[in-house]
Amino acid sequence: MLYFDIRSLEAHAESVDGTLEASDPVWQEDDSRPVQAGVHVVGRLSSAGAGRFYFSGRFEGAAVAECRRCLCEVTVSVSDDVHLIFAESGNDEAEEDDVVLIPPGDRELDLRPVVREEWLLAVPAFALCREDCQGFCPSCGADRNSEACTCPPPSDPRWDGLRAMRESES
Template identity: 35%
Template sequence: MNDLRFNVAQLLRDVVGAARRVEVAANLYELAPELSGDDRSRVLRGAVRMLNTNAGILVQGRLTGTATLACARCLEPVTTPLEVEIEELFRPTIDLLTGRAIVPEEEDRALWIDEHHILDLTEVVRQDALLAAPLNAVCSEACRGLCPTCGQNLNEGPCDCKPEPDPRWGPLTALLDDRDNDRADDQNV
C-alpha cells in the first residue's frame, strides 16, 4: 500500500524557510498501472524537500524507477527509465494558530493540505509519473512494427501480405502484371 501522506503540522508551525527532507517510495503499480506492465512490485524511489514558505509547503524532488510501456510501433513491452520531477506548492486549509478554516487560492484540491495537516503526494506523483513517461517508446530503433494489413509483428518475420501498390504506377502495373510480376517490380523501383 502506498502511503504518500505526510503530517506537516510541525513544519507549518516552524519558521518560514524551515525545511524537511522526506524519503519517498511509491508503488508504481498501485499509482499508475499503465506504466508498470505486470510488475506489481515496481517502486519509484527518491527524496523530496518540503519547505515552509509564506504561501504553503513547497515540495521539490525527484523520484526514479523504471516504466514498462508498449512499443509505439510493435506494441511489445518496453522497459525504460522513469525520472519523475516534483515541484508543487501545497496550501494549508486551516490556520494553525486560530484553527480557522482557510479557502486556498489554489483550485486543485490535490494541492490542499487537509484539516489534519496531512500533505498527500499521491495525486501529484501519479500525474508527474504519467507526464514523465515517454510518448513514443520503441523496443529498438530498428523495430519494424506491425503489418498494417494483418497485424503480424514484422520483427518476427515477414507476413504474406502483398505490399500496397504505389497508386502512381497503378495503370502501368496493371498492364505489366499481366506479363511478369517480377519484372514490373524491378521497373517500378
C-alpha cells in the same frame, strides 16, 4: 517516507526520500503502474508562508508498456523533476491551477497522490521496443521483426493522381 506532519513543516524543512510502491492503494485500476521497485522520490519540502508549502524534488522508476509497432512488452525508464506548491483551501492563492489544495484541518501532508499524478504525466504514451522495430505487416499481419514478409509495400490511393502524372511524363 511520503507523509509529513504539517505542524513540523511550519517549523523546519524536511528531506524527502521515499518510495511509492506499485501495490500502494493510491494507484487506480487503469493507471500505468511502476514495476515492482516502485517510484523513488527525493527532494525537499519546506514552508512557503502561512498555510503554504513548497516541494522541490525528483522521482524515478520504470513502467511496463506495449511497443506501439509490434505490441511486445517493453520496460521504459520514467523520471522527472517536480516543483509543487501546496496551500490550504480557502487561501486566496489556492485557486491557481498549479497549486495542490490541502483540505482545511488536515494535520498531514501526503505526497502520494501528487506523485501518482506527476508519474502518469511522465510515462511515455508511445513506447518502442527498439528504434528499428519493423512492427506488423499491415497486409498479412506478420511480425516483420521475426520473419520476412513478401507483401508489396502499402500504397496510399490519395497519391494515385500524382503517380499517374509522373508515369505519363516518362
